[in-house]
Amino acid sequence: MSAKTIMVVDDDEALRALLNMTLPRDEYDVVESSDGQEALDAVRAGRVPDLVLLDWRMPGLSGGDVLGYLKGNHPDVPVIVLTAEIQPRHRMEAEELGADYFLTKPFSPLQLLDAVERLLGDGA
Amino acid sequence: MSAGPAHERDAADFLDRLISAISHELRTPLAVIVGYAELLSARDDELTRREAPRRILEAADRLSAMLDDILTVSALDSGAFEPEGDVVDLRELLELTVESLSRHEEQRSYSLSGASRPLVWADRDQVARVVSNLVRYARDASPHDGSVAIRVDEREGCAVISVADEGPGLSEEQRTRVFERVSLAERSKRGGAPEAGLGLHVAHRLVEQNGGSIAIESAPGKGAVVTFSLPLAEGDGS
Numbered sequence: 001m002s003a004k005t006i007m008v009v010d011d012d013e014a015l016r017a018l019l020n021m022t023l024p025r026d027e028y029d030v031v032e033s034s035d036g037q038e039a040l041d042a043v044r045a046g047r048v049p050d051l052v053l054l055d056w057r058m059p060g061l062s063g064g065d066v067l068g069y070l071k072g073n074h075p076d077v078p079v080i081v082l083t084a085e086i087q088p089r090h091r092m093e094a095e096e097l098g099a100d101y102f103l104t105k106p107f108s109p110l111q112l113l114d115a116v117e118r119l120l121g122d123g124a
Numbered sequence: 125m126s127a128g129p130a131h132e133r134d135a136a137d138f139l140d141r142l143i144s145a146i147s148h149e150l151r152t153p154l155a156v157i158v159g160y161a162e163l164l165s166a167r168d169d170e171l172t173r174r175e176a177p178r179r180i181l182e183a184a185d186r187l188s189a190m191l192d193d194i195l196t197v198s199a200l201d202s203g204a205f206e207p208e209g210d211v212v213d214l215r216e217l218l219e220l221t222v223e224s225l226s227r228h229e230e231q232r233s234y235s236l237s238g239a240s241r242p243l244v245w246a247d248r249d250q251v252a253r254v255v256s257n258l259v260r261y262a263r264d265a266s267p268h269d270g271s272v273a274i275r276v277d278e279r280e281g282c283a284v285i286s287v288a289d290e291g292p293g294l295s296e297e298q299r300t301r302v303f304e305r306v307s308l309a310e311r312s313k314r315g316g317a318p319e320a321g322l323g324l325h326v327a328h329r330l331v332e333q334n335g336g337s338i339a340i341e342s343a344p345g346k347g348a349v350v351t352f353s354l355p356l357a358e359g360d361g362s
Binding site for chain 1: 150152
């Protein structure tokens with residue numbers, strides 16, 4: 001079985017490293033983007049991942065901008081939104097744009113891993 | 125929903141953005157701490173055992189610095205943060221700051237250049253905060269395998285310290301607003317920007333309170349150099 005590719009998009013290096021470490025290396029290839037533009041450039045260049053972990057608030061293109069593009073052009077790619085926002089309107093906005101799952105920081109890495117496995121059909 | 129007077133709506137909007145920004149700033153390092161702690165308790169591999177404690181300590185340090193900045197701004201506003209003059213060895217403060225911040229670093233490097241060892245008359249704790257905030261700003265702006273370059277000079281009766289980063293640099297608008305207090309709330313409105321945070325605002329106010337000046341040079345793609353100066357202590361003009 002070939003490893004599935006997960007794109008991690010977050011401007012915080014420490015958080016990207018945490019997400020990278022959470023995902024088992026023998027099951028997933030992790031590619032990191034430090035902002036939305038870098039992520040969209042990769043996708044437009046044909047490097048479409050199997051799943052995206054997306055920070056909601058970033059410099060430049062926001063998580064909403066990236067999510068809108070992904071769901072408009074690659075609707076089958078699941079997107080998990082990670083946010084430090086606690087107001088319900090951010091969750092509603094993400095859901096309206098097609099987010100498949102929503103986690104508020106701080107989150108449980110094991111809960112995140114469960115969501116990844118479920119969305120990729122890798123669960124038990 | 126009733127619409128109150130415009131100034132009340134503006135104040136409510138500002139407060140909403142400020143709370144959102146603070147929530148974001150604090151929750152990100154908190155997520156790193158909680159996440160690595162959970163991995164550490166659930167896994168027993170070499171990589172997790174080596175990486176998690178370092179990451180937890182680094183994030184806790186970031187969180188602590190943010191809370192210090194919030195409390196410092198509050199204290200400055202209330203006038204309860206008057207400087208207490210003392211002879212301060214700036215180079216020693218820089219060496220201590222670099223030693224403390226680099227303790228948990230594996231890839232980022234710090235350099236300290238310039239031959240002088242200036243003594244200034246200032247509040248030691250406040251100047252230590254200035255130094256710490258500027259080096260942290262440069263660290264956070266630079267890539268994790270980048271470098272932070274600090275230089276110590278003496279010019280025209282002042283100690284001059286510059287801290288250079290290898291970050292993405294600032295636009296002209298970002299540069300002119302980088303010391304403003306509103307940048308934290310603005311960050312929420314603008315979706316986040318690398319210049320935001322209270323650290324530089326606190327540094328600006330503390331430098332001015334101690335009789336010095338501070339400035340930033342930057343351009344997109346060229347990193348940033350923050351320079352501050354403080355008057356030398358009497359008898360240290362050699």
